[in-house]
Amino acid sequence: MTRHKFNVGKWLPSDQEFQDKWVKTVLKEAEAEENQKLLPPVQELKDLIDNNHYIWNLFQMMFDEIPLKDVDTPAGTPQVRDVHQLLLVLNHIIQHAPKFNTTGLVGTPINAVLDYPMGTKAGYVVFNNPKVNEKMKGILDYWGKYLQSSDSSYVLNTSKNGWLSPYALQEMAKEAKGDNFQKIFACRSSELDQKLGFTSWDDFFTRVFNPGIRPVASPQDDDVIVNACESAPYRVAHDLPLKAKFWIKGQPYSLMDLLHNDPWTAKFEGGTLYQAFLSALSYHRWNSPVSGKIVKAYNLPGSYYGEALSQGFENPRGADPVAANDSQAFLTSTATRAVIFIQADNPKIGLMGFIAVGMGDVSNNEITVRVGQHVQKGEQLGMFHFGGSTHVLLFRPEVKLSFNLHGQTPGLDTVNIKVRDEIARVK
Template identity: 50%
Template sequence: MNTEMKPCQKTFTVGKWMPSDQATLTTWMSKIMAKADQDTGPLLPSVQGLKDFIESDAKAYMFFTQMFDQVSKKLTTSPSGLPQVRDYQHMLKLFNVIMTHAPEFDETGLVGCPFNAILDWSMATEGGWAGFIDDKVNVHLKTMLDEWGLFLQSYESTEVLSDDPKKGWFGEDAKKAMPTFVNDFECDPTLPHYGFKSWDDFFTRKFREGVRPVAEPDNNAVIVNACESAPYRLAHNVQLRDNFWIKAQPYALQFMMDNDPFVEKFVGGTIYQAFLSALSYHRWHSPVSGRVVKTRLIEGTYYSQTRSVGLDPAGPDYAQGYIAEVATRGLIFIESDNPDIGLMCFMAIGMAEVSTCDIRVFEGQRIEKGQELGMFHFGGSTHCLFFGPDVDLEFDLHGQTPSLDSHNIPINARLATVKSRKA
């Protein structure tokens, strides 16, 4: 099979996780490569652990060799126009640099998923598909990303929370992109870094009281938006099993919920999926009032994307349906106070390095509509709401058709109204 691919000049605009300006992204990658070439020190423990695993496991060595061998040697850039990563040793050196860097602001979109930018070429190859779906590979990726997450939770990561006019999160360009930041979010501009203790603290920031009011809090027929997010897909009559890896990426409930006993209650029902923006709010709120029945964390993949969508320079943007079955995710089952809704489920789905699903509620807990459920650490990702087959819903997507071109609906805003079964 011919594995040669041609460069693609598609802009990275979905969710603002990658710059829409290719020159910015190329400059960033060139800078990281230059630092890696100058770095003569040892690899950090988790990166060294990944290296040891690749070089001691036959399948991993094959996958990580193939994914770079399958890149055309005639090309010097990746599918997105980035300087090409040469081999897995080069990849590891680049990872090592990233591990002590927090994302800088850029008006065309931050490099919010730097590991993803490094892997965008290899993810698109046959070797990449096989390697990044492998459980043992994902264990080592998780260890590495957890270590990076600890850095983002440290005070050292606040370096980018500066007033640098171009790169700082409180600089001139950032203030233009987020003009109502101080009024919207809990912060204190008189303190260093506006009072944020780390990059993670900044990215999991809270709205000020009253900024996102709950739509009709006393009306249990109104379902509110669980995340500050843009509509991606609305699917009805969802099946228990389906070929989720094909181009249409149909949902397969059994795999999305990891064979949970509750899955049968949602067969033939409705799924709503939406994705978060890098510049917005990253916590989850309950779409209904009721009782938490169960919570679950499911370990999964980080850089797997289905090959059926073709080349996806900002992968896995095009594969959001597919990763709902295989990526790291968290489930929160809620028994609604409204019997016309009954049991529903919120599912947080990790994308690339944005994969820490931090559930903050517990089984048996009483929750009100609009109450916080948890959060994504380091930014945002994608999520789903599940409803049973007998739930008659009228969605309000604020004049939009679900797609990668949609824009955020505010959290706690009306998302849908359930119709009475008696009526």
């Protein structure tokens, strides 16, 4: 398998041994709190498992199917081995903010704990079950509120595990193709002991660029389409089918599932799709790829920890060590997502779609535009609040595009293209 300097998107560490030790440490901390009452959303998940025999069986099977001995990928023996341990760990994680560390385990601690269970056959069923996902959303929403509170700002410090340490600031600046964090990102204070003016971990996570740092490419040329997120190109697909078996190994895109049977789905049959993924260290807001009018915008429920069955332990090459990075196409049809339709000012583009997809530890894809609003190319559409993420641009078959991916071939080893930079041109 291709080895990456960091696991894709820097959501999980390239060092699997570190991840195993981290999970073991979290489990030990959680077990020390064993007598603590479960938080309401975790208790609701426990009640669902205890009172639904079918779901109870699935969770037991899921843990039984995890290999007992080391496997090729993921490597190492998992420490969370049963439902009781899982509930304790979830209860612990959602009372803390993510710490920075040099291996890259910075954004999705729940995803890290579920890395092994997600790769099993039973895990595939569990994490695509609507009742389970309803409870996982409750857990993530609870955690999200905590991360938006001032209590979560304690990780904004200069220690080695703090987000304001010299190394962390350097890495985030480097990811943004710069060398000074405060020159790149808007900070309300220049003082580190004032947390640079950020009020919570989520406030820091959703930070914005300073004016002029990300200019809009060719603002007067409507033939130029710009990058909607600070993201790395994952896939370009043409001649999109209306319906496909999105769960099979090749992970074809299924428009009916991607758009959840939206009445406008057929308009994109035979069209073109562009998908790219975001880094944990990057800018997490969405910007309009074109100038035009917002004609429809809504959120879709979905899975929070699903991965393609073909990328789990059934894969002859071994399970995806960074579930669910190898499942990004699959997730466009299954994960929680936000859909925004834009009627472009350029008649050669016309109706197009932007879809924000939550990959792991994401429950809130926040849309900040309203139907009827006119947006300029590069103007904000919304944001991810935490977790791993990917996004899609969708074009009708009449639109003929020439992509500019800045010398890169789409895949898992690409690097970020700046937000608002050119990614395509209408022929």
